[in-house]
Amino acid sequence: MSAGTIPGGAGPADGFADLTAVDRRRQQRAWNWYDWANSAYYTTVLSVMFGPYLATVAGRAAGCASGEDPCSRTVSVLGIPLAAGSLPLYVTTFATIVSAFLLPVVGAFVDRSPRKKMHMAWTAWAGAFFCALLFFVKGDDWQLGVVTVVLSSVLAGCSLVSYYAILVDISTEEERDGASSRGWAWGYLGGGILLALNLVLFLGHRSFGVSEGMAVRVSLLSAGLWWAGFTIIPVLRLRNYAPRGVVPARGTLVERSFGQLITTLRELRAFPMTLTFLVAYLFYNDGIQTVLYAAAIYGDKQLHLSQTVLIATILMIQFVAFGGALFFGRMAARHGAYRLILTGVLIWMVVVIAAMFLPARNAVLFAILAIVIGVVMGGTQALSRSFFSLLIPRGREGEYFALYNAAERGTSWFGMLLFGLVFQFSGSYRPAVAALVVFFVLGAVFLRRLDPEQGIREAGNAVPGAA
Template sequence: MSEAPATTAEGAEPAARRREQRAWYFYDWANSAYVTTVATVLLGPYLTSVANRAACPGVDADDCTRDLHVLGLPISPGSLFFYTTTFATILSALVLPVVGAAADRSGRKRVLLGAFAWAGAAATCLLWFLDGTAWGLGVAVVVVAALCLGSSLVVYDALLIEIATPEERDRVSSRGWALGYLGGFLLLAVNLAVVTLHDSLGLTQSQAVRLSLLSAGVWWGAFTLVPVLGLRDRPPVNLVATSGPAVREAFVQLRVTLRELRGYPQAFRFLLAYLFFNDGIQTVITSSSVYGSEQLDLGTTQLIVTILLVQAVAFGGALVFGRLAARYGARDVVLGGLALWLVVIVIGFFLPARQFALWLALAVLIGVVLGGTQALSRSMFSHLVPRGREAEFFSLYQACERGTSWFGTLVFGLVHQLTDSYRPAILALVVFFVVGGLLLRTVDVRAGTEQAGNRAPELL
């Protein structure tokens, strides 16, 4: 296939860029419903309770001492959700790079974005049927939804390069994350009312939780229409000449990209740093509701209130971090955010049980650093990506992005199973932030931008 002329963000009229950027923001709004309501708040504790009922029928969850047996392996019900997330991410590591290569070759990124998002949303809607001891359905949905979310985000992140100039990317990425937190906040607020008032609504608590899970799937699918209709496709560029079925072409493209990655050492170093510190962030997010309910003895309503607070603070935090990046550079601001994450881990380890006010204070600190570190990491990496390889490079980035962490969840699950406590499990995450921060300090973003053949903004 011959190279087609590129339509870059810098060649578009400012008004046209802004229209596409506004449409692009809404995918953060759409998928955050799944990330907050399902992956962060409700599914972990709910799937754990379903697994406990399956392992110990008729026994209170706190008194359950038996394991589930999955493919002949003994699995603690309290670790099932984390092991499932780990498996989904390992599978993603194999699938997402091929998705990225196919997306770069297709020239139809917005169509692929919609297809992956709607498949994930449909799987999430099936959680309405997660009841009794049917933990297998929950495991299947976690795997399918994580794969679809990761695939859609590969395409979504790659589109940032097509719709924003280098000077705009920190701002655009931060606004997308901020809108995502606002959307997650609004739906979770409704779900808080449903779960809290389930008796008044004539629902059992199980029905209220399952209805909330269903609402996240509907929200994800419905609002994906905005970017699908508001973005436009660009022709692919810098393709590797090959022939044969589309899958074979994608594998050939991927093989060439992986071989050429050695020529982009700053991008490789950033990915290595991101693998560590983002695994730490994702594991904190994924494990927070289980840690709060099982270790600190907090109720479902308290956990939902906590996440609402995090979402509200993160909306402002993402915007503030975007402004700080414009003054100090994205890399240094992210390094400061990682130092604050270490403070979060240490406070969480020592936090006493049933101290809701202290738990909320910790949630405020999490909200301040959560959106900013993630938004600026995305825009920082966009400068290191060579033209025509956007989705492929972001597929590697997305392998350790939100909801697909696997080193962290594996360590968290193993430490819990060995110690029967979540406190040492949360403390073990310190190593991810320390190693990730030290590696990030070695990344020269300006040199990496030049290696990728991109124009560097004045401040990086």
């Protein structure tokens, strides 16, 4: 048994019951720091900087002239010709598919480990290392960018499997919504602060005496350093917790991992409410991710807003989401996470329909809609994580959260496909945005089929008072 590991067993020693409320809150504060740490990667790298930069670097290799945007000439990836301008999308899609297959196996391993925080740490530090290597992507060396971003993205997903599983060890059912909401809020704040600093460097690169490309490379490097550096805090402060309720398995580590994966997939039939929520989350989360990705395109190409307005809006969403996560967390204490998630999905329906009718060049209305997006985005994402934790049988946290992440990562391209197809056939981004309402409608339909109390009891967890 490793130092600091709390032994499992029956009664109060099993789980979080042996921790006082003060001690649990201290552990939750330490846990929040990893949201702060990894959000820098998702905001600065994946959401803002990496895609346009890789397209530019690949465009040079393809022979596109400076200012030719987007570049339709191709580069060869394993013998397959791909348009330079589309390369970032293909790379991200490939990373999500790899993650969808890998994460359940990682989750099975995490459930059997008494050192969850160290698995989180080592995968985080490895991911941050590959993220930092993006600094060396320059000229026409797009291959290094492809390899490093795929590895960093997959490793980030692996670290989150352990991170989410730890939430169950450090909080009671009653505390889960608040703990998850504070974590998401902390993540939005940390990611927003670094993104703001990087955008200052990027927009004022001449004042700092660096080229635009160097400003991007420094920003990518800063995300890796931020991610690695702040991960040290939860590693030092979090405890390790012994695995509980793990089904005995034989064979090698890989055989045991796949064996538990198969067992979990079979068990899902015995937890219909858990499966129903996973399907609902698959749909409405896909809609959320697509809206966030398409917002800049819609604002630029359809509403003809300036880059200054769009950048300011991106930052505003990050900081508004900080407050939105905390607000939804407090409301969940009164009304329950399930009701707040369903309310959030209904608000998303209104958002995408309203976006269709936004007048061009009206920055004020665009900003108002962005504020609504920030509030509801922070709330729905935070409460989805905590609510799903209540639908997981004890000892299966890593495996089930791996399925949760796999559902998110492996299908998050459906929304972009629909968005692109509607634009291609209509020639306008307005109906393309409105078409995304289908994902929220389907999410709401499955949520309405869910009985939260039944699902929580079936998983063997206590029903929070506001559920």
